[in-house]
Each structure stands twice: as structure tokens, then as C-alpha cells.
Amino acid sequence: MHPLLEVISLARMFGTRAACRDISFTLWPGEVMGVVGESGSGKTTLLNCLSGRLEPSAGRVLYDTRTHGPTDIYAIGEPRRRLLMRTDWGIVHQNPRDGLRMAVSAGANVGERLMAVGARNYGAIRAQAAEWLAKVEIEAERLDDPPLTFSGGMLQRLQIARNLVNHPRLMFMDEPTGGLDVSVQARLLDVLRGLVTDLGLSAIIVTHDLAVARLLAHRLMVMRRGEIVETGLTDQVLDDPHHPYTQLLVSSVLQP
Amino acid sequence: MTAMIRVEALAKTYVVHTHGGTAIPVFADVDLEVTAGECLTLLGPSGAGKSTLLRCLYGNCKPNAGRIHIRHNGGEVDVTGADPRTVLDMRKRTMAYVSQFLRAIPRVAAVDVVAEPLRLIGTPIGEARARAEALLARLHIPERLWSLAPSTFSGGEQQRVNIARAFAAKHPILLLDEPTASLDAGNRAEVIRLIREAKADGCALVGIFHDDEVRQAVSTRDYPMKGKSS
Numbered sequence: 099m100h101p102l103l104e105v106i107s108l109a110r111m112f113g114t115r116a117a118c119r120d121i122s123f124t125l126w127p128g129e130v131m132g133v134v135g136e137s138g139s140g141k142t143t144l145l146n147c148l149s150g151r152l153e154p155s156a157g158r159v160l161y162d163t164r165t166h167g168p169t170d171i172y173a174i175g176e177p178r179r180r181l182l183m184r185t186d187w188g189i190v191h192q193n194p195r196d197g198l199r200m201a202v203s204a205g206a207n208v209g210e211r212l213m214a215v216g217a218r219n220y221g222a223i224r225a226q227a228a229e230w231l232a233k234v235e236i237e238a239e240r241l242d243d244p245p246l247t248f249s250g251g252m253l254q255r256l257q258i259a260r261n262l263v264n265h266p267r268l269m270f271m272d273e274p275t276g277g278l279d280v281s282v283q284a285r286l287l288d289v290l291r292g293l294v295t296d297l298g299l300s301a302i303i304v305t306h307d308l309a310v311a312r313l314l315a316h317r318l319m320v321m322r323r324g325e326i327v328e329t330g331l332t333d334q335v336l337d338d339p340h341h342p343y344t345q346l347l348v349s350s351v352l353q354p
Numbered sequence: 355m356t357a358m359i360r361v362e363a364l365a366k367t368y369v370v371h372t373h374g375g376t377a378i379p380v381f382a383d384v385d386l387e388v389t390a391g392e393c394l395t396l397l398g399p400s401g402a403g404k405s406t407l408l409r410c411l412y413g414n415c416k417p418n419a420g421r422i423h424i425r426h427n428g429g430e431v432d433v434t435g436a437d438p439r440t441v442l443d444m445r446k447r448t449m450a451y452v453s454q455f456l457r458a459i460p461r462v463a464a465v466d467v468v469a470e471p472l473r474l475i476g477t478p479i480g481e482a483r484a485r486a487e488a489l490l491a492r493l494h495i496p497e498r499l500w501s502l503a504p505s506t507f508s509g510g511e512q513q514r515v516n517i518a519r520a521f522a523a524k525h526p527i528l529l530l531d532e533p534t535a536s537l538d539a540g541n542r543a544e545v546i547r548l549i550r551e552a553k554a555d556g557c558a559l560v561g562i563f564h565d566d567e568v569r570q571a572v573s574t575r576d577y578p579m580k581g582k583s584s
Contacts, residue, residue: 126439284460291459295473313459317438331413331438338415342371349372 132315
């Protein structure tokens with residue numbers, strides 16, 4: 099078995115400042131990796147580099163493609179990278195409005211992903227869209243409503259359905275529960291946890307919420323000032339943190 | 355007899371950087387072996403490092419020195435050097451752990467919390483739920499609670515859910531941290547029966563039992579923890 103993703107000495111500069119540097123890790127099929135750290139630590143930049151949306155200044159990102167095996171995603175052309183984004187990856191943005199088309203119906207938001215990879219039968223597309231809305235606990239009667247009429251938590255679940263309908267192998271999520279109130283968060287986390295277990299998805303989840311990381315991630319990567327300062331099994335990193343920064347992070351959380 | 359667990363020269367010191375790098379030695383020079391069908395009891399006063407040692411065995415805590423060899427998938431794996439993926443596989447197939455507290459997951463029903471370890475190793479959902487329900491019934495969790503999330507349960511009920519979960523998949527190694535601390539006599543007796551059945555099945559157990567009655571009923575051997583060597 100190959101790792102699904104292999105990252106080798108990745109760095110991204112903005113001018114003379116490194117937003118992230120010296121990032122190396124492997125992600126295996128079925129693994130969920132959490133990336134934690136304070137804002138400005140380079141988490142989102144890293145996620146953008148990994149998901150083909152921001153070319154790194156140095157280093158390589160190898161993705162195990164279904165047809166050609168491990169492939170440097172920045173060595174292939176833009177069209178092939180775009181195809182990978184449509185067929186293999188899902189990207190969940192922190193602000194669901196960045197990942198949805200707000201003017202078309204909820205069902206169309208999910209259905210157009212199927213059409214992008216060749217589905218043409220209207221009935222089948224609509225049925226699949228309805229099935230996915232049900233999986234993320236959005237009532238079937240909202241299928242034809244535009245997302246403008248949805249609450250924040252529903253928008254986030256719709257964005258997830260839109261991303262999962264093509265059965266991606268790898269999901270990139272940027273603060274998927276950010277800005278949601280806690281009861282909505284719990285519901286979303288429960289949906290995500292179920293999907294990850296049932297579908298055997300791999301995912302990289304950027305979050306600053308350690309409880310979210312504990313619930314969803316198998317492994318953690320702690321970032322500070324663009325570098326990885328600690329990695330390991332999620333519960334080990336949180337329960338027995340070694341790096342001073344991780345200790346500070348863990349001890350700063352309010353326990354309800 | 356093959357050793358299921360072999361611990362060699364294990365040492366643990368916590369270093370608290372947020373407190374000026376204070377070093378807190380917990381234990382050193384821990385050597386022990388546990389074979390199948392045995393229940394080893396960790397003995398020692400509070401602060402001797404009993405829970406920390408159990409957590410090290412489970413891969414939840416990183417020792418500073420020494421080795422922990424665990425019998426896993428027909429070979430031996432050193433937990434202290436294993437990558438996260440391997441440790442997770444060991445937890446899936448080889449070792450279960452009862453902590454002192456249940457970390458409840460929002461919205462997941464008690465029966466599914468208990469059935470989850472079975473689901474992870476591919477047991478069909480019906481069979482997994484049936485085994486979970488049998489365990490919950492044995493531990494006197496009222497049937498009306500099975501479909502509720504345990505976050506609303508009492509401390510004793512949560513602990514019993516925790517115990518049921520750990521015994522569900524019949525792992526070859528069980529690590530028990532005060533499993534009977536807040537249980538009444540009837541439930542204590544049931545836990546003793548569960549531990550004896552596991553031993554008879556060839557499970558290797560390591561436990562911390564403050565309750566003398568429980569310890570005498572299940573323990574094969576004691577391991578006194580000397581605590582910090584410095």
C-alpha cells in the first residue's frame with residue numbers, strides 16, 4: 099500500500115517571510131490528520147498548498163493517483179490538477195459561502211458536481227442529491243430551496259454533501275466547525291465522524307479547536323510560526339504534550 | 355507461555371515547560387512481563403505512576419526511556435517506537451483500555467459507544483449491537499438508557515458503559531484503571547466475573563484496583579511501583 103499523500107520538505111514564502119516551511123509527512127488511506135495551532139501559524143497556507151490551490155516555493159506534494167500512482171501534483175499541468183480536484187478531492191471552506199453557489203438550489207449545488215464528472219440523467223442526479231442531503235441531515239423538502247435561505251450550520255452541511263457526492267478519497271477541511279454554535283457543531287461533528295468511518299475517507303482538518311481535533315483526527319500536527327513543532331497520535335499529543343508550545347496550547351483551553 | 359506484554363527499563367518524567375521546565379519524575383526502571391490468562395496488579399501509593407504506566411502501555415503517554423513490547427498480529431511491536439497508524443491498529447485489534455472517566459461523544463447512543471470497537475474490526479452491525487446490549491444488561495444499565503448518549507448518565511453509569519466498551523471486542527490485552535471505583539456491590543461482582551471470564555479466555559490484564567476485594571478476586575500477581583528513582 100502507498101501513502102495517499104506524501105509531503106516532502108514543503109515551504110511557501112510570501113516575499114521574504116515563510117508562511118510555512120520544512121513540512122514533511124505522509125497520510126495513509128483512511129487516516130484523518132488534524133492540523134492545530136494559533137491563527138497565523140500557517141495552517142491555511144499549508145492546506146492550500148496540499149490541495150493544489152497554491153504552488154509551494156519549495157518541496158513536493160505527491161498524491162497517489164488512481165491511474166498513475168504517486169504523482170507530484172505541481173509537476174502535472176493545470177488541467178490534470180483540476181481533474182483531480184473534481185474526481186478525487188473535496189475542499190470544505192471555513193466560510194461555506196466560498197464553497198457553494200448561493201444563487202442555485204441546494205439540490206443543484208450537489209448535483210452539479212455529478213454533472214462535472216459526466217452524469218447526465220436528471221432523475222438519477224436528483225435522487226443522489228436527495229440521498230446526500232439526507233446523509234447530512236437536511237430535510238428532503240429543502241432540495242429546491244436556494245442556500246440563501248439556510249442557516250450557517252445547514253450551509254456547512256450542504257457544503258460537505260456537495261463535496262462528498264463524488265466519493266472523494268481525500269477531504270481538505272479548513273475550520274469546518276468555525277463560527278457555528280455548539281449544538282450545531284455537535285451535529286456536524288457527528289455527521290463527519292460517521293462519514294469518515296463509513297466511507298473510509300482520508301482527511302486533513304485544520305482547526306484551532308482541540309476538542310474537534312480530538313473527536314475527528316487520528317493524528318495531530320501542531321504548527322507554530324509556519325513549522326511543525328510536534329506530531330503524533332491525537333490523544334497522546336493532547337494528553338502528554340512535549341513541546342512547550344503544545345503544552346501552552348493544551349493548558350490554555352477552558353474546560354467547561 | 356508467550357509474554358503478551360514485556361516492559362524493559364521503562365522510565366517517565368514529565369517536563370512542564372509552562373512552569374519553567376520543571377521536571378517531574380514519575381517512575382524509572384520498570385521491568386515486567388504479562389502472559390496470557392494473567393492479571394497483573396499495579397500496586398503503590400497515589401502518585402507512584404500506576405496510571406501513567408498504563409497510559410504508556412496504551413500509547414497515550416510517551417516514556418523517556420525503555421521499551422514496551424506488545425504481542426500484536428502474530429509478532430511483537432514496540433509501542434514506544436511505533437508510528438501512530440500502528441498504535442491505532444494495536445488498539446483496534448489487540449488492546450483495550452478502561453480509563454477512570456468516559457469521554458462521551460455528543461449524540462452517540464450508549465449502545466453504539468459499546469458496539470464501536472466491534473464495528474471497527476468489521477463485525478456486522480446487528481451482531482455488534484446484540485453483544486453491546488448483552489454487556490449493558492449484565493452491567494445493569496436500564497434498557498431505556500441504551501439509545502441515549504452517555505453524557506447525561508451518572509458517574510457510575512458512565513463507568514459501566516466504559517467497561518462494557520472495553521470488554522466488547524474481547525481484545526487479547528486489557529488495561530484497567532480503577533474499573534470499579536464508583537460501582538455498587540452488585541456491579542462490582544459483575545465486573546469481577548467479566549475479568550475472570552477474560553482471564554479464562556486467555557486475555558492478559560494489567561489493572562489498578564484500590565478495592566482490596568476486587569484485587570483479591572482477580573489478581574494473579576502484584577507489581578509494586580517504587581515511584582520516582584531520584
